[in-house]
Amino acid sequence: MSRISIVVPVYNEAKNVPVLFERVSDVLTKTCPDLSFEIIFVNDGSRDDSLTQLTHLENAHPETVRVLDFSRNFGKEAATTAGIRAATGDLILSMDADLQHPPELIPKFIEKWRNGAEVVIGVRKNDASDTRLKRMGSRLFYKLIRAVSQTDIVPRATDFRLIDRGVADEFNALTERSRMTRGLIDWLGFRRAFIPFTAPNRLHGTASYDMKKLVSLALESLVAHSLFPLRLAGYIGITIIILSSILGIVMLLDRYLFVWGLSFSGPAILANLILFLVGVVLVSLGLLAFYIAHIHTETQNRPLYIIRKKR
Ligand code: UDP
Ligand code: MG
Numbered sequence: 001m002s003r004i005s006i007v008v009p010v011y012n013e014a015k016n017v018p019v020l021f022e023r024v025s026d027v028l029t030k031t032c033p034d035l036s037f038e039i040i041f042v043n044d045g046s047r048d049d050s051l052t053q054l055t056h057l058e059n060a061h062p063e064t065v066r067v068l069d070f071s072r073n074f075g076k077e078a079a080t081t082a083g084i085r086a087a088t089g090d091l092i093l094s095m096d097a098d099l100q101h102p103p104e105l106i107p108k109f110i111e112k113w114r115n116g117a118e119v120v121i122g123v124r125k126n127d128a129s130d131t132r133l134k135r136m137g138s139r140l141f142y143k144l145i146r147a148v149s150q151t152d153i154v155p156r157a158t159d160f161r162l163i164d165r166g167v168a169d170e171f172n173a174l175t176e177r178s179r180m181t182r183g184l185i186d187w188l189g190f191r192r193a194f195i196p197f198t199a200p201n202r203l204h205g206t207a208s209y210d211m212k213k214l215v216s217l218a219l220e221s222l223v224a225h226s227l228f229p230l231r232l233a234g235y236i237g238i239t240i241i242i243l244s245s246i247l248g249i250v251m252l253l254d255r256y257l258f259v260w261g262l263s264f265s266g267p268a269i270l271a272n273l274i275l276f277l278v279g280v281v282l283v284s285l286g287l288l289a290f291y292i293a294h295i296h297t298e299t300q301n302r303p304l305y306i307i308r309k310k311r
Contacts, residue, residue: 002090003036004028004110007083009076010054011044013097015204017053023103025064031107040066041097042083045073077217080159080181085172093162094181098202101160108195109162117193118167119185122160125198133211141218148228151187154194161185166309176300180221187225188306224300227293234286240279247272 006024010017021039028037041054054067068082080094091113095101101122112120142155159182163171167190174184223229251269253259 001034001036003038003088004032005083005087005089005092006037006039006106007080007087007092007094008039008041008097009044009079009083009094010041010046010050010097011073011076011079011208012046012048012050012205014046014048014050014053016098016202017041017050018057019203020097020099020103021057021061021065023099024106025061027103027106032110035110038064038066038087038089040068040083040086042068042079043070044076044079045070076159077179077181081179084163084168084181087168090165091162092165092168093160095160096202098205098207100199100202101158102197102200105160105195105197112193112195113162113164115193116191118164118190119188119192120162121154121192121194122158123154123194123196124156124158125196134214137211137214137218141222145218145222145225148222149226151183151225153183153186153225157182157186157194158199160197164190166190169309170303170306174302176224176302178220178224180217180224183221183225187302190308227289227296230289230293230296231286233282234289237279237282237284237286240275241283244272244276244279248276 008020013020024039025037028035041057043051043054051067051069054065054069058065058067066086068086070079070082083094084092091110093106093109095103105122109120109122138156142153145153146155161182163185167185167188170188171185176184250260250262251264251272254262254264255269
């Protein structure tokens with residue numbers, strides 16, 4: 001009998017957790033009787049009585065519920081990582097605790113897995129619940145990261161995703177510290193399938209990912225998945241050097257051979273010289289960036305390649 005592990009990061013979700021448990025276990029027992037399941041809740045330093053609720057559930061259903069309790073708030077990415085590491089199933093599904101990832105869709109994920117997908121990703125349809133700013137921000141972010149990163153990152157892909165045991169083992173072997181779960185799973189590759197869904201509003205409480213957290217997560221994943229920002233200085237420097245060199249040649253020709261009779265002023269020539277030197281400095285920075293980029297990939301310590309173990 002195959003076993004599915006459901007991983008749920010929990011931060012201040014006391015009211016949502018019991019509902020989530022009911023709906024998940026309901027769906028699974030009804031539609032997938034051939035699968036055994038465990039639900040791993042990772043309490044990410046909640047300040048409400050989420051832990052009490054989780055302990056209740058754990059005591060009432062010791063064979064299906066497991067609770068990991070973080071000593072403080074480490075963030076959703078850490079919580080999901082901990083859950084995946086603790087999971088024992090042949091397939092592992094991560095989902096939010098606030099019921100924005102409808103449990104009723106889980107059978108669809110499992111079906112895709114049965115049909116050979118190793119990663120099944122819930123993709124959010126554009127929905128009205130987000131503010132215009134948030135939608136614009138996310139569109140911009142995905143444009144940017146797709147343009148500058150080698151990883152194939154799918155727009156609006158969520159953490160509502162199912163991974164096969166093989167993928168989870170590779171995921172668990174990754175050692176880098178600053179991480180975005182989605183991005184890393186995307187980096188791993190494997191056969192992927194997608195399930196579009198409309199996310200309802202969260203059941204209780206308010207989203208804890210405010211604009212500030214989202215922006216910092218976006219920046220962090222940009223840095224983790226691309227070296228482009230580092231190299232940008234170098235590219236700007238090269239452009240400046242080329243432009244100021246051309247201008248410098250024009251100035252020299254004009255001053256000593258009187259080609260065009262433009263008679264550039266002394267300060268203008270000086271300004272161009274300074275511009276050229278700024279270009280040189282930026283190029284040196286860019287060069288430094290290449291070395292740092294090298295160190296960056298070395299310390300990320302990702303495997304050179306991943307071989308599928310089971311075909
Ligand atoms: N979460 C977490 N740690 C945090 C913030 C959030 O574990 O520091 C969990 C939260 O309990 C929920 C999921 O991550 O299960 C998504 O959080 P939220 O609904 O606030 O984010 P959004 O829906 O805006 O992505
Ligand atoms: Mg939410």
